[in-house]
Amino acid sequence: MRGAPERLTGEGVPIRFDKLGVVIAVIAAYAAFAAPFATFRANRIVPGQARSMLEALPAATGPLLLAIVVVAALVALFKTPLLLRLAASAAALAALALLIGVAGTFLTPTGNTFARISPASGFWILIFAFTLLLADVLTRLELSPWARVGVLVVASAAVALLLISGSWNDLSILKEYANRADSFWAEGSKHVTLALGSLLAAVIIGLPLGILCHRVERLRASVLNVLNIIQTIPSIALFGLLIAPLGWVATHVPAAAALGIRGIGTAPAFVALFLYSLLPVVANTVVGLAGVPRAANDAARGMGMTDRQRLFGVEFPLAFPVILTGIRIVLVQNIGLATIAALIGGGGFGVFVFQGVGQTAMDLVLLGAVPTVALAFAAAIILDAVIEMTATRRREASPA
Template identity: 55%
Template sequence: MLSAPGLLFFILGCAALTAPYMTLAANRIVAGDGFRAWQLAAPGPSVLALGVLAAGLAMGVLGAWPTLRVIGAALGLGALIWLLTLGSTTLLDGAGEYARVSPAAGFWCLVVVLALLLADGLTNLSPGPWARLGILGVILGLLAALLTSGLLSQLSIMQEFSSRKPAFFDALSRHLWLSLGSLLLAAIIGLPLGIACYRKPRLQDTLLPALSFLQTIPSLAMFGIMIPLLGWVGDTIPGAQAIGIAGIGFAPAFIALVLYSLLPVVANTAAGLGSTPPAAQEAARGMGMTFIQRLAKVELPLGLPIILAGLRIVLVQNIGLAVIAGLIGGGGFGAFVFQGLNQTAIDLILLGALPTVALALVAGVLMDILVALTQPHTRHVSESAP
């Protein structure tokens, strides 16, 4: 039996091979010349690498064995890395001191296709939350080993990283502070508001539309609104600038992210508490529980998966929105993105964009695992396991 998604991925992968796989440029700024995958090395290694890639894509077509689809995706990704290393050495040979090689559209399309094939195979295997955590750990470990091995050191993006290593880790720290810190503050504010909305539906009818209105404001406009407001606070209130409150920088970006985060937190908290079965509420009342006891022992535990789903939305959203903070001096990976745009340096843009995407994917998977662990069925299985 054939897998329809696997067949689609096979066709898309074959089409991606017709696009340039790598580019060679005279320096980091000018546009490079594209080279197809079979032009990157001698015929023998190229044919072997392409054969492994084609075999990996073909294994994805077999619908009855999802494990083979996972193995095929892993083989295909390994072949992609092999082609990169072959191409880097071949293209840079005699190209000049300032020459740069970079992955091109064909490579990125194949990465997406094989990642989707891997996700499809894992979905059909239906691993439990702890197995998913283990798989994520293996993937991150392999990625870390690859990046630190030096195999990709000739690529332009790795050279950008090497020349900006301290700035990169500073941007990573600032990006995490923006996204995780705004999530924490939004939770501190939003969870009590969500409980209040659950208790008083009239408050919910007033508050949620107001928070929805904040979501309609474009992110650039929101950051722009924060600049004059916090600039006035910093100039007017003694000591405000000493703690970092100013028109540009970390503070306006952080507050804007908190405002964007409130709607999912408040709405999902109210919805999660409201999802408690009436029978469970009546039983709690019959046992003489107070409101606080019902909230702590019945409603919050049963509504926790929905509440965590709201926090997941906020975390992934804030990791992406934090990039725009680079426009107002907020730091984070957005600084690399906008520097690259100003310099027309694609690899500098990727140095900011790719870690952002990776952070969002990892955060989303971790939050999904946490949501799964809080599901009543999952908790029951975990507690009854020997």
């Protein structure tokens, strides 16, 4: 019997659940109905009191947010078109972002500068649930590199707009920021300088070292082994181990001291980050160069290219995407590791994290952690996009 008739399930369109949607709906339902939306504290270090979504928002907005969350969760729950899911997750995230600011203003007693309002577990879980939905949609849409950077720019612009408009100003994390606006930007620029500067130094030293390792096989294993061992050493330990030699240099070489090299501070942090960065750069350069097709190299040699011409004309361009992958690893890793520099007086966002831990002021921890994560995340997305673009361009150029 061929062409068996399609079996119909009941009348009309069958209802199908989305598996991830079920998870998201369960999480969202718990967060919206059972978990606190915001926390109220009389001052920055006393324990807080929980406020549910309806308690934390003025009259009509509470039910409105609840409705938006329920609708978005229902869109997630069933098998629905991707664009509808995109709209639902974006709308839910936007509503949450806007209204947490409203909750801040609403819950702060007028004229009280000590009270602290912070987002509570319910808010964070809702953000997590709908980010999950958004991430799933974006993954399934298989966006082009440009489109991904576009989404990042739009999201950053939206957050910047909320920050500038002052609608979050009554939230505790921004109150912490208001108290240290100057040092925030100073530590921020130190953080970026540390992460980018050490990356730059690693590229300047690492690329030639990688090329050398590629050409001289005897060198390869020992150089990579040493760099591997350095990567293994935990960051605090490495920072600590560098304090002694750099301190010695500072006391015995006046010129170095004049340059700002000391046992404690930015110098050991910079050197440690630089050392950590070397392995991915060197290893990926070696892997990239080794991956250059033999035929391409032979053809270049056959046409009479010198070693130098071959390196810059053939090997390097072909190995570029792989080298770029190494740079991506280093940058994301460095942005994270730079937080630890604060422990040895090297500055950076880690200053707020460790101060916050010391004072048990979680808002201060967040003031340091959130920008760090945001920076690392943005760096990862942008570099991933660049890598994909260079890799596809090369694939199109060489029919393989």
